[in-house]
Amino acid sequence: MQTKRTIFPNKVLPYFLLAPQLVITGIFFFWPAGQAIWQSFLREDAFGFKTTFVWLANYTALFEDPNYLNSLQVTLVFSVCVAALSLGLALLLAVCVDRLIKGASGYTTLLLWPYAVAPAIAGVLWWFLFNPTIGILPFIMERLGYNWDHALNSTDAMILVVVAASWKQISYNFIFFLAGLQSIPLSLREAAAIDGAGPFKRFFTITLPLLSPTSFFLMVVNVVYAMFDTFGIIHATTEGGPAQSTNILVYKVYADGFIGLNLGSSAAQSVILMGIVILLTFVQFRYVERRVAY
Amino acid sequence: MVENKPWLTALAHLVLILGVIVVAFPVYVALIASTRAPDEFMSGLIPLVPGPHALGTYWELLTTGASTSGAPPLGPMMLNSLVMALIIATGKIAISILSAFAIVYFRFPFRQFFFWMIFVTLMLPVEVRILPTFKVVADLGMLNSYLGLTVPLLASATATFLFRQFFLTVPDELLEAARVDGAGPMKFFRDILLPLSQTNIAALFVILFIYGWNQYLWPMLVTTETGYYTIVMAIKRMAEVADGLPYWNYVMAAAVLSMLPPVLVIIVMQKLFVKGLVETEK
C-alpha cells in the first residue's frame, strides 16, 4: 500500500486519529454485519418464541424460492437497462458538449442538476408523468395506440423505474465522460484527422478506446447504483409490483425484513448483497490503484 | 475542435437542446402542477402552463401542512433535512480527514488492516444491511434523534478514500520541509495539510450535503415522531394519499421544495461539485 517516503515516527497518535472512524464503523457496520451473518443461520418460529440454528438452510431456501430467483432476474434486467440507458445518453451528451467551444459550460450546468434530486423524488416525478389517468406520457401513448398502465402491466412498471433511475444517473455519467473526453490530448485527435479519419471514424477508433477506463469505471458504479441506491425509486413508486416485477434485491431485503418479518431470510439476503458490493468494491479498487500508480 | 464542420456543431447543439429538455421536463411539469388547483387533476391531462395557485400552495405546505393530504408542515421537515445534511457532511469530513491522515502519514501495526476495515464500507449503502443496523440503533435508544439519523450514516469510506488519494499527491518534500522546520504531526496537519485540503473539503462538503439531504429509507425507519421527519421521506406519505385522492399540486410542490436546496447547492457550486465528484471516484 502506498505511503509517504517520510512519515511521522509517533506510535500512539495514529490510533487516536483513527479511533472515531473505527468506532463508528465498528458499531454501525461490523456489528450489524456480524449480526446479519449470525441471524442468517437462524430461524425463528412464527411467534418469535423459539430460535433454532439451521446452518445454511436460509440460503438454500432462498435459492429454491421462485420469488428470490425472480428478484435476481429482475435486478439483472433493471441494472443492465439502467446502466445501458444512462451511460449511452450521457456519452452522447458529453461528446456533444466536448465538441463545442461556446456554450459548453451552460449546457453542463443545465445537465448537471438532476444529480441533486433524491431517488425517491425522481421516482415520484416520473410516476406523475406516467400516471395512467392524467399523466402526459400515457396520454401521448394512447394517441399512438398503446394503453399504458404500470399498476397492472409488468413491462410498463419496469420501464417506469428504469426511466426514473436512468434520468437521475445521467448527470453523474455525463460529468465523468466529459472529464474523460477532455483529458484525451487534442493532439491525438488532430493526428487522426491528419491521417484522414473523419469525425465519426475518429470517435470509434480513437476517442472510444481511450475512454474505455472511464467507461469501465462507470459501468461498475452504475451497476452498484442500480442495484443498491434505487431503493427510493422502487419504494416511492411501484413497491416491487405489479406481481413482483420490479422487486429488486435491495427492496426485497427491506420488504422481507420489515414487512414480512422473515428475519433469517432477510439476513441471508443482506449477507449476499454485502458480498456482491464488497466484490464490486474490490474490482473498482484494483482499477483505482492501477490508475493512481501512473 | 479538430476541423470546422458547421453541420456537426449544429447537430451537437440540437442533441444537447433535446437532452436539456428531456432532463428538465419532469421538473417543469412538477413546477406547473404545483401552481394549479387540486381539482384540475381529477382527469384528463396535466396542464402544461402555470396556474395562479403557486404562492398559496407553497405557503400552506411550509407552515400549516396540507391537512387534506395528510401532511404535517414541511418547514420544520426542511429544517430537519438541513440539520441532518449538515451533520453528515461535517461529521464525515471530520472523521475521515483524521483517519486518512493517520493512514498516509504514519506507519504502525495493523495499519493495513484498519485501512481495509474502513475500505470495505466504501460502496456499501446502508440499505443493504438495513435490518440489523436498524436493530443496533434501536437497541442503543437512538430512534427519533438527530444522532440516530446521522451517526450510522457516517460509517462510510468515500471521504476517507478521497483524502487518502489527495494526501498521496501532496509532495513528500512538504512534510520533510515542515519536519526540518520543527513542525510535529498535529502542527503539520493544522498549518499545512488542512489549508491545502481546503478545496477538497469544500468539494466533498457539496457531495456529502446532497447525500445527507437525499437520505430516504434511513430517516423513514428511525423516525416515528413527526418532529424528526425529513422532507424527502415525507413525500411518499403524501403521494400515497394523493393516489387515492389526487392532491397532486401538494405532492409536486413538496417534491419541488425537497429538491430545491440540493439543486441550488449544485448550481451555485458547480465547479466544486464537479471536482468533488470526479476526485472522490478517481
Added chain:
Amino acid sequence: MATISLEEVRKIYAGGVEAVKGVSMDIADGEFIVLVGPSGCGKSTLLRMIAGLEEISAGTIRIGDRVVNRIDPADRDIAMVFQNYALYPHMSVYNNLAYGLRNRGVPKDEIDRRVKEAARILEIGAFLERKPKALSGGQRQRVAMGRAIVREPAAFLFDEPLSNLDAKLRVQMRVEIKRLQKSLGTTSVYVTHDQLEAMTLADRLVVLNGGAIEQIGDPISVYEQPASTFVASFIGSPAMNLIPVSVRDGRATLDSETAAGGSGLSGPDLANGAGYTLGVRPEHFVPASERPADPGDLSLTVTTTVLEPVGAESYLYATIGGDSAANGTVANSAAPHVVIRVPAAARHQPGEVLSFTAPADRIHPFDKATGKRIPR
C-alpha cells in the same frame, strides 16, 4: 557552524536492498561537500540520513560533537533546500521563511529582522507578500534558499536544488550559491547528479556509486587522478575515453583488434597481460604529426565518423583503427569509439584516417576486472 562526520553509515531498506553500504567521511567546519553520482547511487539517501528524514540502519552520524542518529530533523540544527523547493503553497514568502522560526519560538522582531536580512541578501524583498505560485522558478529557488538561511543553522543540506531550473538560470544560481556559502561560511552538503555542478561548487567531491564511495577529493585531483573507471567516465564531459587493451612485450593491443588490424595502438609500459583499460581524456590527444610518439606514449590510428563543433573547440568522434571496413559512414561496432578534442578550425570529413598520440603521463591505466586505477 559545525563539522559533520559519518562512520560506517548504512541504509538497508525493509526489502533487504542496501542503498548505502558503509560510508565514512569527515566534513570540516565551513566546508562545501558535494555528493555526486548517477541516480540510484545512494547520494540522496545519504543526505536525507544526515537530515534525519531517513532512519539510519547502522553506523553513526555526528553533527558537531553530537551523535544525531536518534535526533529529530528539527533538532539537528540543519536546514534543507529541496529539489522541488517544497515551499508551503498557501503561505506568503514571508511566512514560508518565518514558519520554522515561529515553530522554534523565536521572538517576533527577531524573526522579522532575520527574514528581512535574508530577503535582502537574496534580493527577494519585493516578493515577501506573494504566494509561491506567483513566483518564477528562479525566485522560488531563492525563497527556498532564504528559508534555509534565516534559520542560521549549523549546516545546509542541498538536495539537487538547481535541477528544476533552465540551463542559464542554473549557471547563475550555481555561482550565487557558492558566493553565499563562502560568505556565510556554513558547512554544506550538496547532492547533485550533474558532474559540472559538482566540479564547480565543491571544496571536496564525494563520488558515489552503488551506495559506496568511489573517491573523495578536491575537484581537480578527482579530475586528474580518477580512482576508477567509474569516476573517470562520470567526471568530465565529454567523458574520458576508456580503451580495453592487453599488453604484450610493452605493446598494448586492442582487445577487439583482429589479426589484420594490428595498427591501432602502441602502448605504455605496463606489465604483460590482458585486462587493462586505458583512459585518455579527449583533450589529451595530439595529432601524431605535431608530436612524435615517445616510448610509453599511446599512439592511435582512427577513422573519423562525426565532427561535432561546440564553438570554442570541436569533438571528433572516431573508431579506432584505420581499417577501410570502418569507412566512417557505417560505424565499426567491434572497434571501440573514441572522442578527441580538436581545434575549432579543424575540418575533418567522415571516413578520414588520422593518427593521434597521447603522452604517457596523460594515460590512466585501470585494472579491467576491478575498474581500479593502477598506480604507476
